[in-house]
Structure formats: structure tokens, C-alpha cells
Amino acid sequence: MRAAAESNDNERIVLRAESLWKSYDEGTVTVLKGVDCEVAEGQTVALCGPSGCGKSTLLHLFGGLDWPDSGRVLVNGVEVNRRGDLLHLLRHQVGFVFQLHNLIPDLTLAENCLIPTVAAGIDRRAARERLLELTERTGLSHRLNHRIQKLSGGERQRTALCRALMNRPKILLADEPTGSLDEQASKVIFDLLLDLVATEGATLLMATHDRNLAGRCDRLVEMHDGKINEHAHAR
Amino acid sequence: MIFLKLIVTNLRRHRIRSFISVAGIAFSVAAMLTVVTILQGAIGMFSSILSNDSEVIVFERDVSDLFFSNVPGDAATQISDWPMVAHANPVLFGIVSSEGHPIITCFGVTASDARIQKAAWLEGDRGNFAHHDDDVVLGARAAKFLSASLGSQVQIGHATFHVIGVLKTANGFEDGGVFMPLTSAQSFFHKQGTSSVITIKLRNKDDAAAFKSMVRAKYPNLIALEDAEFTRSYSQFRILKATAWAVGGCGLLLGGLGVANTMIMSVFTRIREIAILRVNGFSQVQIGGVIFGESAVVSVFGATTGLLVGSCFLYALKLIPALDGYVDPTIHPLLMLVVLLLAVLTGIAGALYPAIYAMRIRAVEALRFE
Secondary structure (H helix, E strand, C coil), X not given: CECHHHCCCCCCEEEEEEEEEEEECCCCEEEEEEEEEEEECCCEEEEECCCCCCHHHHHHXXXXXXXXXXXEEEECCEECCCCCCHHHHHHHHEEEECCCCCCCCCCEHHHHHHHHHHHHCCCHHHHHHHHHHXXXXXXXXXXXXXXXXXXXXXXXXXXXXXHHHCCCCCXXXXXXXXXXXXHHHHHHHHHHHHHHHHHHCCEEEEECXXXXXXXXXXXXXXXXXXXXXXXXXXX | CHHXXXXXXHHHHCHHHHHHHHHHHHHHHXXXXXXXXXXXXXXXXXXXXXXXXXXXXXXXXXXCCHHHCCEEHHHXXXXXXXXXXEEEEEEEEEEEEECCEEEEEXXXXXXXXXXXXXXXXEEECHHHCCCCCCEEEEEHHXXXXXXXXXXXXXXXXXXXXXXXXXXXXXXXXXXXXXXXXXXXXXHXXXXXXXXXXXXXXXXXXXXXXXXXXXXXXXXXXXXXXXXXXXXXXXXXXXXXXXXXXXXXXXXXXXXXXXXXHHHHHHHHXXXXXXXHHHHCCCCXXXXXXXXXXXXXXXXXXXXXXHHHHHHXXXXXXXXXXXXXXCCCCCCCHXXXXXXXXXXXXXXXXXXXXXXXXXXXXXXXXXXXXX
């Protein structure tokens, strides 16, 4: 992620924020204060900063889950707004991974993963093949028909990762994806996340508190009090 | 498949709540079915009294109830002479009471009436009917509750009658009724020289329209209606039908409110789940589909259960001796279809607000919901 002025002409910008302002509670709490930033295709970007600095809000705006009070959000050059094709964005362009896995407990692992394909109307056979491919890579193939309650925390987060990638999105937005896991499980999930993003050729924008994990991304961006304070190469 | 599972999962998750909703719809449907079927059966029975071996009924124009109809005796005599008429039978209806039985239907009929001539006589001889003024014939059920048999004296209203026969008919009203000679009934009910209706059998059914025109021309105070026409237009029947549907409709409304309550609870308890579906690309229509699907499952299941319960209840009523002949447990397929359709529509209407609420849930806010 970088300021718009710094973008390299050879890089294709897939996420762009222009002067984003966002407040809650009828304007009494301003979360984003004129954020400008870009993410180039294929980058892994860590978004760091204290709680409440606006990391999650920025991710939500990029994913079309929320709207800025002013400013523009562009995904693959197309502005995300109320009139835009948000369903296409959510079904095909971005995948979400949250701190809490946000799986439906009464469904099985396979059924949870297939939800995005049902929403997008993807052929059942193709969806099943994709499911088998992703669960094989994440070591969950033996758990396909298990209910979510039967899975460990790490398995649940891996399931959430599979679900996010089911429709082959080119952008993965991850909000503290390891925040609810212990150190060991965090490392495993993050390794998997980077591996999947690399093999899928996707772009990763991840909010995290974990400096060690952030250091393994291509870029590290600091947010503070609704602004991007600095952006630096993480490695 | 997953879509269906999303629908069913929530119903299974809250089994008791789902059961109560299904029961609400089921009892509504059963109530509607029972009330409508019983009243339609009653209407059918009353109609069959009038249409017994006849196609057209003649009665006084603009009366609210056939019990208040007065048809002059000479009209029956004259009409029976018309060439197109095979026979014309005057019938006088009356209500009497006897000890312990506040309502007994009385039929004042002539000896040639189809009821006397074609019914199965359990006791007595049909050839003896109308030989004496104080002779009566009892329906089998009337004989039972009046504890009377051939040769008995029975107290009906203010008079005592001599039982000269007991007959069995499939019609509950007739089976629980008393048959008197027309002249006796006229005297008993102070309606000398009149009848309530004239039942007409035509030589050719195609002459019905011509017959009605002749009645209109010759007797402006009378009206002639074909049986089906009468059943459709008779105000008492219409009031009964409207009452039945209104009572049934109230039942369904309550069932619908039950579904609405269930669906509102369903949406409120799965806000986070709906948000997850939204984040994963479910459209508002798909979310609405899940909610409507859930209510449709409740409604269809409830309506089917209601049909079964209602049918069983009607059969059980028929088995009660006191109601034998009064309840026709046959449920018309069209009624079944209408009730099913109404139940599903009620369920869908009940899910309308919850579905709109669910469709408007904003994922970003709902994901914070615990």
C-alpha cells in the first residue's frame, strides 16, 4: 500500500482509496480522516496500528461492506458505491477472512465452504472440485463432513480461508485472521495464507497487530488515528 | 441443496418454536376445514331436502328465510297442471319443540312426496300416510331421541300425535325430523292453505328457464329457482358460508401471526448468520428466499398436518351417534386446495416483514452483533 503519488507505472493498482473519510455515531466518532492509499496487484500488505485506528473500517470499505462519508474507493479501477455491482465484487473479486471465523455452526465444513459458490450460482461439480482442491491444500480433506463445532480453532480458521478463496477472488481482505489463535496456530495459518495467496496469484491486504507476521508481508503500513502515518517496505 | 439446508437448519435448531408454528397453522387449517365442511355439509343437506326428486323450487319472493315463506295452496295445484311439470309437491317447514328437544324440524308433506314414497320405511306402511290428521311419521333418529316406535303417542309442541311409521334417510335433518300430512302441519303452524315451498319435477330439465318465466309472469310474488341456483343465492346459505369462511379466516390469521412471530424471532436470532451470507455474496433476494422458504416449509407442513387432523376430526364427528347424518366428512378437493393455498399465503404474508428486515441487514453492523 502506498500513497497514490508513489505508484509505479508498471504496477497495476487493484485497490485504491482516495481521500476517504468515515465517521460513526452521527459523525461524533471519526474513524478515517482523509485516507489515500493504493495496493498493487499481487502484493501482500500488512495494515498495522492500534485498536480503533480504522484498519477494519478501511477493509470494509474496500470490500463494499460499508460506505465512506466522502472520498472514493476503487477496486480494479471500478468505483465501489451503492449503485455499483456490489454482488459481483463480493462474489468474484474479493474474499474476506475475519478474526472470528464467522462460519455457520450448524453446517458442515464443506457446506460452509460452498456458500459463496451457491451465492454466485457456480456449477456444483466445479464447486466441489474447487472445494476438494482447497481442503487438500489446507489439510482439511478428512474433515469435509464434520460440523463446525467439531473443528479446532485452527481448523475453523483454515475453513474460513478455504471459503474466502472458493470463487478464486483476486483480492483477499483479512481482518486479524490469526487474532483468535495461539502463537503456534497463528504461524501455521499465516504460512498457509501466504502460500495460498501466492499460488492463487491474489493480492492480500491484512489488518494485524502481530508485528512478526506483518514483517513477512511485502509491505507494512502503519495507521494511527484514522490516517496512514507511514508506509514502508516490510522486507 | 445448501439453500434448502439453510432453510431447514434453522427450523431444526429451534424445534419447539418450529413445532408451535406448525401446530398454529395446523390447528387453523383444521378449524377452517372443519367449520367450512360442516356448514357446507349442512347447506348440502338442507339443499337436498329441497331437491328431493325435484329440479326447481318455488317460494315467496324476497323472504329472508324459507320458514317465513308463504306459497298459496292453489299455486301448487295450478302449477302441477302445467304440461311441462311432472309433479309439484307443496312442503311446509316448521320448527317445534318437545321435552328435552328444543328444536325438531317438521315437514308438512303430501302422500305423494318423494320422502314418503322413496325413503326406507323401518316401521309402518307408507300407504297409511295422511289418513288421519294426528298421524306422524318419524325419522329414525327422531324416533330414537323421542323414544318412540310404531303405534306410540308422542308429544310434539302442544299436541299429541300418533306414530304410524319410522323411516330412514341419509339426510340428518330429515332423519331427525317429523313428517306430518300437509293439512295437519298447516293447522299446527297456523298456516292454513299455504306451504313454504313447492318442489317441482319437470318432464324435461331443459324447460327450467321457460318454467321460471311462467312463474314470474303468473305469480309476481313467487320466485322459481333451480336447485343449484337456490343454493348459490339463498341468503341464509350465503350468511352461513360467509360466517364459516370468516371463522376459518380468523383461525388462519392467528396462524399467520404465529408464523410472523416465529419468523421475526428466526431473523433476530440469526442476524450474524445472515451477515455471513451477505459477506459471502448472497443477494437480498437470496436472503429473502431463505426466510420465505422457511415460512413456506412451516406453512406447507402445518397445512398438511391440518388437513389430516381436520379430516380425522370430521370422521370422528360422524361417528358420534347424535351427529349421524348431520356431518358429511367428505372434503371437497377444491376446498382442500383453497385451504392449502390460503395457509401458504398466510405463511408467506407472515414472513413478509421478517424477510424485509433480513434483507436490509447491513453485514458490517451485523458482524459486530453478538
